[in-house]
Amino acid sequence: MSDNDHIIEPHTSTLHTRRQFLRTSMLGAAVSFTVPVFLQNTFSTLDAMAADSAIQTETGKDGRILIVLQLAGGNDGMNTVIPYADDVYYRSRPIIGIPKGQVLPLNDYAGLNPKLAGLKGLFDQGNLAVLQGVGYPNPNRSHFRSTEIWQTASDANVIESYGWLGRYFDSCCKGADPTVGVAIGNQTPQSFDAANPTGVSFSRPEQYRWVNGDKSGDSAAVYKEMNEPILDPAQLDENDGGSVDSLPGEMRTSHKESNLEFLQRTAMDAQMSSDEVLSIAKKFPASVSYPHTALGDSLSLVGRMIAGGLATRVYYVSQGGYDTHVNELPTHTRLMTELNDALVAFAQDMKAQGNFNRVLLMTFSEFGRRVAQNASNGTDHGAAAPMFVMGGAIKPGLVGSYPSLDTLNAGDLAYSLDFRSVYATVLDKWLRAPSKDVLGRQFPLLGLV
Amino acid sequence: MLTPLPANQWDLQKAAHLLNRAGFGGTPDEIKAFCELGIDKAVQTVLDGPDDSTQFPKPTWAQPQNLLQMRQQMATLTPDEKKEMFQEIQKQYRQDDLDLITWWLNRMRYSPNPFREKMTLFWHGHFATSVQKVRDSYLMWQQNELLREHAYGNFSLMVKAISRDPAMLIWLDTRVSQKGHPNENFAREVMELFTIGIGNYTENDVQEGARAFTGYRIDPTDETFRYAPRLHDDSNKTFLGKTGPFTGDDILDIILSQPATARFISKKLWTFYSYEDPDPALVEALASNFRGTSYEIRLLMNTIFRSSEFYSPDAVRTQIKSPVQWVVQTSKLLDSPMPRPLITVNALRQLGQLPFAPPNVKGWDGGRSWITTSTLLYRYNMANFAVGNGLLHIEPVRKPTNPNAAAMPQSYDVRNYNGPDLAKVIPTQVRTDPHRLVDYLCFRLYQDPLTPRDKATFVKYISDHGPNPDDNTLRELLHLMMSTPEYQLT
Numbered sequence: 001m002s003d004n005d006h007i008i009e010p011h012t013s014t015l016h017t018r019r020q021f022l023r024t025s026m027l028g029a030a031v032s033f034t035v036p037v038f039l040q041n042t043f044s045t046l047d048a049m050a051a052d053s054a055i056q057t058e059t060g061k062d063g064r065i066l067i068v069l070q071l072a073g074g075n076d077g078m079n080t081v082i083p084y085a086d087d088v089y090y091r092s093r094p095i096i097g098i099p100k101g102q103v104l105p106l107n108d109y110a111g112l113n114p115k116l117a118g119l120k121g122l123f124d125q126g127n128l129a130v131l132q133g134v135g136y137p138n139p140n141r142s143h144f145r146s147t148e149i150w151q152t153a154s155d156a157n158v159i160e161s162y163g164w165l166g167r168y169f170d171s172c173c174k175g176a177d178p179t180v181g182v183a184i185g186n187q188t189p190q191s192f193d194a195a196n197p198t199g200v201s202f203s204r205p206e207q208y209r210w211v212n213g214d215k216s217g218d219s220a221a222v223y224k225e226m227n228e229p230i231l232d233p234a235q236l237d238e239n240d241g242g243s244v245d246s247l248p249g250e251m252r253t254s255h256k257e258s259n260l261e262f263l264q265r266t267a268m269d270a271q272m273s274s275d276e277v278l279s280i281a282k283k284f285p286a287s288v289s290y291p292h293t294a295l296g297d298s299l300s301l302v303g304r305m306i307a308g309g310l311a312t313r314v315y316y317v318s319q320g321g322y323d324t325h326v327n328e329l330p331t332h333t334r335l336m337t338e339l340n341d342a343l344v345a346f347a348q349d350m351k352a353q354g355n356f357n358r359v360l361l362m363t364f365s366e367f368g369r370r371v372a373q374n375a376s377n378g379t380d381h382g383a384a385a386p387m388f389v390m391g392g393a394i395k396p397g398l399v400g401s402y403p404s405l406d407t408l409n410a411g412d413l414a415y416s417l418d419f420r421s422v423y424a425t426v427l428d429k430w431l432r433a434p435s436k437d438v439l440g441r442q443f444p445l446l447g448l449v
Numbered sequence: 450m451l452t453p454l455p456a457n458q459w460d461l462q463k464a465a466h467l468l469n470r471a472g473f474g475g476t477p478d479e480i481k482a483f484c485e486l487g488i489d490k491a492v493q494t495v496l497d498g499p500d501d502s503t504q505f506p507k508p509t510w511a512q513p514q515n516l517l518q519m520r521q522q523m524a525t526l527t528p529d530e531k532k533e534m535f536q537e538i539q540k541q542y543r544q545d546d547l548d549l550i551t552w553w554l555n556r557m558r559y560s561p562n563p564f565r566e567k568m569t570l571f572w573h574g575h576f577a578t579s580v581q582k583v584r585d586s587y588l589m590w591q592q593n594e595l596l597r598e599h600a601y602g603n604f605s606l607m608v609k610a611i612s613r614d615p616a617m618l619i620w621l622d623t624r625v626s627q628k629g630h631p632n633e634n635f636a637r638e639v640m641e642l643f644t645i646g647i648g649n650y651t652e653n654d655v656q657e658g659a660r661a662f663t664g665y666r667i668d669p670t671d672e673t674f675r676y677a678p679r680l681h682d683d684s685n686k687t688f689l690g691k692t693g694p695f696t697g698d699d700i701l702d703i704i705l706s707q708p709a710t711a712r713f714i715s716k717k718l719w720t721f722y723s724y725e726d727p728d729p730a731l732v733e734a735l736a737s738n739f740r741g742t743s744y745e746i747r748l749l750m751n752t753i754f755r756s757s758e759f760y761s762p763d764a765v766r767t768q769i770k771s772p773v774q775w776v777v778q779t780s781k782l783l784d785s786p787m788p789r790p791l792i793t794v795n796a797l798r799q800l801g802q803l804p805f806a807p808p809n810v811k812g813w814d815g816g817r818s819w820i821t822t823s824t825l826l827y828r829y830n831m832a833n834f835a836v837g838n839g840l841l842h843i844e845p846v847r848k849p850t851n852p853n854a855a856a857m858p859q860s861y862d863v864r865n866y867n868g869p870d871l872a873k874v875i876p877t878q879v880r881t882d883p884h885r886l887v888d889y890l891c892f893r894l895y896q897d898p899l900t901p902r903d904k905a906t907f908v909k910y911i912s913d914h915g916p917n918p919d920d921n922t923l924r925e926l927l928h929l930m931m932s933t934p935e936y937q938l939t
C-alpha cells in the first residue's frame with residue numbers, strides 16, 4: 001500500500017444521504033438532534049465541514065472489516081500456545097500442563113492446545129498469525145482495570161476516557177451510519193466509547209425491531225416520526241435544544257451529553273439500523289454450519305451481516321468464562337474447543353462468500369495467567385499472553401518470541417510485544433486509519449498485513 | 450454542602466423522586482399521599498419501614514443440604530445412576546433459582562418496606578455474587594438475607610459477615626485457600642471492589658492479605674461457615690504498612706480504618722441513589738459523615754435523602770432505570786401484577802440485569818451501560834407486553850456446560866397477561882380531553898411534563914382515534930409513551 005492510501009479526496013459539497021448529513025451535523029458536534037444547528041447553517045456548509053475532516057471512511061460492500069474477539073476473564077496463554085519444549089512449564093504445572101505428545105507444534109518450542117486443531121490448519125494454510133508475549137508495561141492484574149487498558153489502549157497509569165475503536169470512529173468515520181460499529185450481544189464494549197459515540201448492538205436480528213399492538217399502523221407511524229431526525233427547522237420547539245449562539249464557526253464539542261440526549265440518540269440509531277439489519281437477516285441465512293454455542297451464534301451473525309453488505313467496519317464479539325482459578329482443565333478445554341470450532345466455521349463462511357480477504361479477526365484477553373498452577377489446580381491472574389490474528393490477506397506465522405519462563409517479571413511472563421503495536425498495525429495497515437492520531441503516539445508497526 | 454432541603458421546597462415531583470429512588474416508585478395517589486406528609490415525615494416513613502418477613506417467608510426449598518452425605522451416597526452409585534442423580538440436582542437448582550428470583554422480585558414489588566429491598570439490591574450489586582458459579586440456590590438465598598439484614602445497618606459488620614458468607618466463599622474461592630497455597634481472589638476483590646477501591650493498595654498487599662483469609666471452610670454437613678485453624682496461615686503479614694499475625698478480620702479492620710474506604714462506599718451509594726460523578730467535595734462531606742458514625746448506613750441515607758443536592762436538577766429525572774427498576778416500577782406505575790416468572794426472568798436477562806447472576810464480581814456498571822440499541826428496543830417491546838398487547842420474544846437459555854440445550858421456546862405469545870386494569874389506571878374523567886389524558890399519563894409515567902412537540906404527537910394520536918378512545922387505543926398510547934427516552938429515566 002502507498003502512503004497516500006488513507007487520504008481520500010474531499011468530495012463535492014452535495015448532500016449524499018440524509019443519514020450522512022444527520023450524523024455529521026448532529027453527532028459530529030456531539031449535540032442532541034434537537035439542537036437548532038439547522039437554523040444557522042445551510043446543508044451545504046455542513047456538508048463542507050464534514051468533508052474537511054480529511055479522512056473519510058470507506059463505506060459499502062467493499063471496505064475492509066475488522067472483527068475483534070474478546071476472550072473475557074484472562075485466557076491462560078500458556079495452555080493456549082504451549083511452551084512444550086520447556087521443562088519449567090511442566091514443573092510449574094504438574095497437573096494442568098498439557099502433555100508434550102498432545103501439543104500441536106508451531107515450531108520446536110511452542111505449539112497449540114490440542115483442541116485448536118482447526119486453527120493449526122489455518123496456520124499451516126497461511127491464514128493465521130500467532131503473536132507471542134503480548135502485553136504492556138507495568139501490567140495490572142485486576143480484570144476490570146486491565147480490560148480497560150486494553151479497551152482504551154492507554155498506558156497502565158493513565159485513565160483514558162474513550163475506547164480505541166471509538167477514537168477510530170471519531171477520527172475516521174464521521175458521517176457514517178451508526179452500523180459502522182456493531183457489537184454482537186446486548187452490551188456496547190468500552191472500546192467503542194467515543195466523543196461522538198456511534199455503533200449499535202444486537203444479538204437476534206429478527207427481534208431487533210419495534211413491535212406494537214395497533215394493527216392500523218398509526219402507532220408505528222408515530223413511533224417512526226418520534227425517532228426520526230428533525231430536518232425542518234419549523235418543527236423545532238424553541239425550548240427543545242441548546243443555545244444557538246455557540247454554534248456557528250467552530251462546532252462545539254465540549255457539550256456533555258445528558259442521559260436524555262444519550263437515550264434520544266440511541267433511540268434514533270436503533271430506529272435507523274433496525275430496518276437494515278432485519279432485511280439483511282431475512283435475505284441472508286447462514287451459509288455454512290456453525291457450532292451451536294454462544295460464540296458460534298455470534299460469528300454466524302457477523303457472517304450474515306457481512307454477506308448482506310452491512311456498512312460495518314468493526315464487529316465486536318466476545319467469549320466469556322476464562323477466569324480459571326479452580327480446576328482449570330475441563331473449563332479451558334471446553335473454551336478452546338468452542339473457540340476453535342467457531343473460528344473454523346467463520347473462516348469457511350468467509351471463504352465461501354469470497355470475503356475472506358476482506359476480513360481480519362483479532363483475539364485479545366485482558367491478561368494471561370501465572371506460570372505456576374495454584375493449590376486449586378487453576379491459575380491466578382498473570383500478564384503477557386498470545387493473540388491470534390486470522391484472515392485471508394494477513395501475513396501468517398509466529399510473531400515475536402515466547403517470553404522466557406526463567407526470567408519472570410514479578411512472577412509473570414514479561415511482555416515482548418506491546419498490544420498497541422498490534423492495534424497500530426491493524427489501524428494503519430488494515431483499516432488505513434492514522435494510528436498515531438487514534439492512539440496518541442506512533443507505536444512500531446508489525447508485518448502482520 | 451448536604452444542607453437539608455427547606456421544607457417549603459418539598460413538592461409532588463420531589464416526593465415522587467424520593468419514592469422512585471428510595472424504592473420503586475408509586476401511583477399518582479401514593480405520590481400525593483406521600484407528598485402530604487412533608488419531607489421530615491416522608492423520609493422517616495422511608496427509613497422506618499415495617500419488617501415484612503412474615504409476609505415473605507423463607508421459600509420451602511431454602512434448606513441446607515448435607516453435602517457430605519450426598520457425596521457418600523453418590524460414591525455407591527453406578528456411573529449411569531450418578532449421571533441421573535446429577536441431572537436431577539441440576540434440574541432442581543434451576544427450578545429453585547427461578548423461584549428465588551421471583552421471590553425477591555415479588556418482595557420488591559409488594560413489600561411495605563421497598564427501601565430495604567432497594568438497598569439489598571444495591572448491596573447485591575456491590576458484593577456481586579453469581580449463582581452461575583455458586584450453583585446453590587439455598588446459599589444464594591442465604592446471602593440475600595444477609596444483605597437484607599445488614600442493608601442499612603453497619604457496614605463494618607456487613608463486610609465481616611460477607612467474608613464468612615458461604616456463597617462468597619465459593620464465589621471468590623476463599624474456601625479452597627489455605628496456608629502455603631493462598632488464593633488471591635477474595636483478598637484482591639475485597640479491596641478493589643468491596644472497600645477501598647483500586648489505587649489504594651499494592652500487589653504485595655493483595656498477596657499478604659490473601660494469607661490472612663486462609664482456613665475459611667464450608668461445613669459439608671450443613672453448609673455453614675467453619676474456621677479451620679490448621680489451614681490458617683498465622684505467621685506475620687505486612688499489610689498496608691502494618692505488620693502482625695493478622696487474621697482476616699484484622700485485615701478488614703485495617704482496611705476500614707482507611708479514609709479511602711468511607712469515600713469509596715459513600716460515593717458508590719450517592720451514585721446509585723442520586724447521580725453519577727458527584728463533586729469531590731460532596732463525596733468528602735458524605736465520607737466524613739459516614740466515618741463519623743462508624744459506618745452506620747442508615748444515618749448516611751438519612752443525610753442523603755434530606756439533602757438539597759439529592760433534590761437538585763442534577764438528580765431529579767436524570768437516572769437511567771436499571772432493568773430491575775424498570776420491571777418493578779412499571780408494575781407499580783401501571784398498578785398491574787408482575788408478569789409470569791419466566792417472562793420477567795427472560796426479560797431481565799435480555800436487558801442485562803438478572804438478579805443472582807451479575808456479569809462478574811464488579812456487579813452491574815449501571816447508568817448508560819444499561820442502554821444499547823438492542824436493550825432499548827427490548828425495553829420498548831417489553832412495554833408493549835406490559836400494557837397487555839401480548840407477544841414478547843424470549844431468548845433460549847443456554848447453560849455453559851451444555852451449549853446445545855435450548856431449554857425454552859423462542860417466543861411467548863402470552864394472551865393471558867392482560868396488563869393494567871385500564872378503568873383503574875386511566876380514570877374516565879380524563880379520557881374525554883386528549884390534552885388532559887396525555888397530561889395525566891405524563892404524571893403517572895414520568896412525573897414530568899413532555900416537550901410540547903412530543904405531547905402534541907400523542908395528543909394527535911388520540912384525537913385521530915375519535916372522541917372516546919377504546920381500550921386498545923389507550924393501551925397503545927401507554928405503549929407509545931413508554932417507548933420513549935423519557936420513560937427510561939427516573
